[in-house]
Amino acid sequence: MxxxxxxxxxxxxxxxxxxxxxxxxxxxxxxxxxxxxxxxxxxxxxxxxxxxxxxxxxxxxxxxxxxxxxxxxxxxxxxxxxxxxxxxxxxxxxxxxxxxxxxxxxxxxxxxxxxxxxxxxxxxxxxxxxxxxxxxxxxxxxxxxxxxxxxxxxxxxxxxxxxxxxxxxxxxxxxxxxxxxxxxxxxxxxxxxxxxxxxxxxxxxxxxxxxxxxxxxxxxxxxxxxxxxxxxxxxxxxxxxxxxxxxxxxxxxxxxxxxxxxxxxxxxxxxxxxxxxxxxxxxxxxxxLLALRRVMPVSGIALGTDSGGERQLIVDLAADLALPFTELAPATMDAVGAHLDAGMEVSNPLDYWGDGADVMAPVLGAMAKDPGVGIVVMATNLPPDRRFSEMSAAAIRRVHAETDKPVAVMGNIATTLSPDIAAELRGRGIAVLMGTASGLAALGHLRRWRFGQPAADQPPPQRLSPAVHAILDGAGGDMLRSAEGFRLLVEAGIPSAPFAEIRAPEDIAAFAAQHGWPVVLKIDDAAIAHKSDQGGVFLGLRNQQEATVAWQALSARHPQAPVIVQAMASGVELILGMTTDPDFGPLITLGLGGVFTEIFRDTTAVLPPVSAAEARRALERLKAFPLLTGARGRPPADLDALCTLISRFSAFAVGVAGRVAEIEINPVLAGPEGAVAVDCLALRRKEASHEQ
Incomplete structure (x- = not known):
C-alpha cells in the first residue's frame, strides 16, 4: 500500500x-x-x-x-x-x-x-x-x-x-x-x-x-x-x-x-x-510543541510571566487540567530571587515583573538550569508595536540560546500576539502557543507523551471453564438471573458477598446462622434489571422477624419472582461493567456506583485486560476517588483488593466476550476489609460461540 x-x-x-x-x-x-x-x-x-x-x-x-x-x-x-x-x-x-x-x-x-x-x-x-x-x-x-x-x-x-x-x-x-x-x-x-x-x-x-x-x-x-x-x-x-x-x-x-x-x-x-x-x-x-526538535529531558515545567493576574489565571486553569509545575531547587530559587525586587515571591509559576527592571532573561535562564526543569515557558501577550514586546522577545531568544532544553512562549490572548514576533521566534525553534487554555493543555500533552506511565504487564484473558459454559447454556433466557451471574463471578475468582436462593422464610434463618445478621433480600427476576427501582430489595434485615416481613412484601409485589438472600456488606459503592463495542470489542466501565450512578455519571472506561496498576490509574481519574482514600474521616478502602478485583474482572470480560454481550457488577462495595460484588447483571450473546 x-x-x-x-x-x-x-x-x-x-x-x-x-x-x-x-x-x-x-x-x-x-x-x-x-x-x-x-x-x-x-x-x-x-x-x-x-x-x-x-x-x-x-x-x-x-x-x-x-x-x-x-x-x-x-x-x-x-x-x-x-x-x-x-x-x-x-x-x-x-x-x-x-x-x-x-x-x-x-x-x-x-x-x-x-x-x-x-x-x-x-x-x-x-x-x-x-x-x-x-x-x-x-x-x-x-x-x-x-x-x-x-x-x-x-x-x-x-x-x-x-x-x-x-x-x-x-x-x-x-x-x-x-x-x-x-x-x-x-x-x-x-x-x-x-x-x-x-x-x-x-x-x-x-x-x-x-x-x-x-x-x-x-x-x-x-x-x-x-x-x-x-x-x-x-x-x-x-x-x-x-x-x-x-x-x-x-x-x-x-x-x-x-x-x-x-x-x-x-x-x-x-x-x-x-x-x-x-x-x-x-x-x-x-x-x-510536540514537533520541536529539542527533546524535553525531564518532566518538570517552569513558567514565568509579567502579570500577577495572569499568573492566577494560569494557576487556576492548570489546576483544572491537573497540570503540575515543578518545585524549583533551592539553588534555583536563590538565583531567581537575586534578580527580583524586594518583597517579590520566588515561585513556579513566577511573576517576575516588579518596578520595571528587565530581569526576564536572568530569571528564566536560571529556571532553565534547574535539573528538574524540562521546558521553560514565558507567558506574555506580545502585542505589536510595543517596546515591551520586543524586550520580551529578546529575553526569550537569549534564554533559548543559552539552553538546550525546549523553550516556549504562551500568549494569554491569541489575538494580541504580534504575527511578526511570533514568526521570528518560531523561525528559531521557539514554540509560540496561542492561548492560556490551549497552551497549558499542550504542555500537559507534551509531558504525558514524554513521561507517561510505562505500560504495565496485562493479565492474560481468562480461558473459560466448562462450568462457565454450563452456566451460560443452562440460563433460562438471554438475560441471566443474579444467582447465575454470581456463579459466573465465582468462576472468575471475583469476590462476592455470600448468597443463597430461598423458597421460604425458614431458608433465611439457615443462611443467617452460617453468615450472620444483617442480611439482604432481593428478587431475582431476569426481566427486572434494576430491582431497587421496583421495590425489589430490602436491606439491613437484622433478625428473622424483619426478614419474614420483607419476604411477605416481596411475595406480594412480585409473586412469581425467585428471591435470594445475601450477606450485608459495606463500603464505597462502585460500578464495574463490560459492554461490547462494535469496533473495539470488550469495554470496561468503572465509576461511582449504586443508585447515584446515572445522576453523577462519574465514570471512566478502559480497554481490557488491565493490570492492577492500570486499574488504580483509572480509579484516580474519578472525582469520587477521594472516597476510597479516607476523605472526610472515612476509613480508606483496601485499594489493592479493589484493583485486583477490577483486573481479574477485565481478564474474565475478555475471555467471556464471545459468549456474553454485557456484564455488570453494581455495586462493588470497596471497604477497609476488601472489595466484593453484591449484584450482577449479565446478557448472553444471541449467537453464542463455544470457541475460545
Whole structure:
C-alpha cells in the first residue's frame, strides 16, 4: 500500500482528468493549485473536448497519454467517477483523487461500492471521495480545487482530516505551521487514516501526525499504525468529532448507557498513547510543541510571566487540567530571587515583573538550569508595536540560546500576539502557543507523551471453564438471573458477598446462622434489571422477624419472582461493567456506583485486560476517588483488593466476550476489609460461540 500511497501523494507524473480552460472552473483551479507552489513534476491534461489548454496538450483519455502516469485528479461529475476510475485502473495508475461525493448508483449497485471495488481490484490508493484533496509541501505540490496562493515551509507536522472545511482552515493557518503532508481523507473509500499514518511513519520524516476524525473505519489497522508510530517516536494527535452523539445504546446496564459513543475511543486512545485534544486551537498548539526538535529531558515545567493576574489565571486553569509545575531547587530559587525586587515571591509559576527592571532573561535562564526543569515557558501577550514586546522577545531568544532544553512562549490572548514576533521566534525553534487554555493543555500533552506511565504487564484473558459454559447454556433466557451471574463471578475468582436462593422464610434463618445478621433480600427476576427501582430489595434485615416481613412484601409485589438472600456488606459503592463495542470489542466501565450512578455519571472506561496498576490509574481519574482514600474521616478502602478485583474482572470480560454481550457488577462495595460484588447483571450473546 505504501507504494500506491507514494504514487498518490508524491507523484512524478500527474494527470488532471476533466481539465478545463474556463476560468474558475474546478479543472482550471486544480491546474492553478499545482502551479502555485511550483511543483517540479510533470502535469498532463485529459479532456476529450479540447486539444490544447493554454500552452499544454490536452489528451482525449488516459489511454492516449504516452508513458506512465502515477496519479490522476478527477474534476468530473459523480456520474462519470466510476468510468473514469476504471479507465485510470486500465492505464495502470496507482493513485487517484476523487473530489465528488460519489452519490448515486451504477446499475443495481451503489456508486460508492463500485468505486471501492475498482480501487481494491487494481491496488489503487484513493483520496476521497468527497474530499478537498491534499498538500505535499515536501515536493511543492498542492492539489485542491480551492487553492492557497502560498503556504509556509514544512514544519515536521502532517495532517489527516475527515472534515474538508476543517482541513482548509488548518492548512491556511497563520502560525507558520506548514504541513509536510495535509490530507483531506473524505469518505476513505479505499485508503483510510490507518493507511496514511503507516505511510507517514514508514516513508517520510514527519515528527508529528495530527488527525481530525469523525470515526475510525479500520480499528485493527489503526492500532497497527499507532503501534508503528509509537515505536518510531512519532506522536499521533487526534481531535475526535461527534463526541456527544450517543451513537450506540446498550440494552440493560448502567455502564452501557454511560459508555456512550465515545467511551471506547477515549479508552483506545488512552491505552495506545494517542494524544486526544478537545479543540482545533489545542490541536495546533499541541502539534507545534510536540514537533520541536529539542527533546524535553525531564518532566518538570517552569513558567514565568509579567502579570500577577495572569499568573492566577494560569494557576487556576492548570489546576483544572491537573497540570503540575515543578518545585524549583533551592539553588534555583536563590538565583531567581537575586534578580527580583524586594518583597517579590520566588515561585513556579513566577511573576517576575516588579518596578520595571528587565530581569526576564536572568530569571528564566536560571529556571532553565534547574535539573528538574524540562521546558521553560514565558507567558506574555506580545502585542505589536510595543517596546515591551520586543524586550520580551529578546529575553526569550537569549534564554533559548543559552539552553538546550525546549523553550516556549504562551500568549494569554491569541489575538494580541504580534504575527511578526511570533514568526521570528518560531523561525528559531521557539514554540509560540496561542492561548492560556490551549497552551497549558499542550504542555500537559507534551509531558504525558514524554513521561507517561510505562505500560504495565496485562493479565492474560481468562480461558473459560466448562462450568462457565454450563452456566451460560443452562440460563433460562438471554438475560441471566443474579444467582447465575454470581456463579459466573465465582468462576472468575471475583469476590462476592455470600448468597443463597430461598423458597421460604425458614431458608433465611439457615443462611443467617452460617453468615450472620444483617442480611439482604432481593428478587431475582431476569426481566427486572434494576430491582431497587421496583421495590425489589430490602436491606439491613437484622433478625428473622424483619426478614419474614420483607419476604411477605416481596411475595406480594412480585409473586412469581425467585428471591435470594445475601450477606450485608459495606463500603464505597462502585460500578464495574463490560459492554461490547462494535469496533473495539470488550469495554470496561468503572465509576461511582449504586443508585447515584446515572445522576453523577462519574465514570471512566478502559480497554481490557488491565493490570492492577492500570486499574488504580483509572480509579484516580474519578472525582469520587477521594472516597476510597479516607476523605472526610472515612476509613480508606483496601485499594489493592479493589484493583485486583477490577483486573481479574477485565481478564474474565475478555475471555467471556464471545459468549456474553454485557456484564455488570453494581455495586462493588470497596471497604477497609476488601472489595466484593453484591449484584450482577449479565446478557448472553444471541449467537453464542463455544470457541475460545
Amino acid at each position: 505504501n507504494m500506491a500511497i507514494s504514487a498518490l501523494l508524491r507523484p512524478r507524473r500527474l494527470a488532471i482528468v476533466g481539465a478545463s480552460p474556463k476560468e474558475d472552473s474546478f479543472g482550471a483551479n486544480l491546474l492553478q493549485s499545482i502551479r502555485y507552489l511550483g511543483f517540479a513534476g510533470e502535469v498532463v491534461l485529459v479532456n476529450p473536448r479540447y486539444d490544447r489548454i493554454g500552452d499544454m496538450v490536452c489528451h482525449g483519455s488516459l489511454s492516449e497519454v504516452p508513458g506512465e502516469v502515477d496519479c490522476a485528479a478527477f474534476a468530473v461529475g459523480d456520474a462519470h467517477l466510476a468510468s473514469s476510475l476504471t479507465a485510470a485502473a486500465k492505464a495502470g495508475l496507482r493513485g487517484a483523487v476523487l473530489f465528488g461525493r460519489a452519490h448515486g448508483d451504477e446499475g443495481a449497485r451503489s456508486r460508492i461500492d463500485v468505486i471501492r471495488d475498482i480501487a481494491s481490484n487494481s491496488g489503487m490508493a484513493v483520496c476521497g471521495a468527497n474530499c478537498m484533496g491534499f498538500v505535499n509541501l515536501v515536493d511543492g505540490l498542492q492539489l485542491t480545487g480551492m487553492p492557497f496562493k502560498s503556504l509556509p515551509a514544512p514544519s515536521g507536522v502532517a495532517l489527516i482530516s475527515h472534515s474538508g472545511s476543517t482541513w482548509s482552515g488548518l492548512v491556511g493557518n497563520r502560525r507558520q505551521m506548514g504541513f509536510d503532508y495535509a490530507i483531506s481523507a473524505g469518505l476513505e473509500l479505499a485508503t483510510g487514516a490507518a493507511d496514511y499514518i503507516r505511510f507517514l511513519v514508514e516513508a517520510t520524516d514527519v515528527r508529528v501526525i495530527a488527525c481530525v476524525l469523525e470515526t475510525i473505519r479500520d480499528p485493527a489497522g489503526f492500532l497497527v499504525a499507532a503501534q508503528l508510530a509509537a515505536a518510531k517516536g512519532v506522536p499521533i494527535i487526534v481531535l475526535k468529532l461527534g463526541r456527544s452523539e450517543a451513537a450506540k445504546h446498550f440494552a440493560i446496564s448502567h455502564s452501557g448507557a454511560l459508555s456512550g459513543s465515545n467511551a471506547a475511543y477515549d479508552a483506545f486512545f488512552e491505552r495506545h498513547g494517542i494524544v486526544q485534544v478537545r479543540s482545533l486551537d489545542e490541536l495546533l498548539d499541541t502539534a507545534e
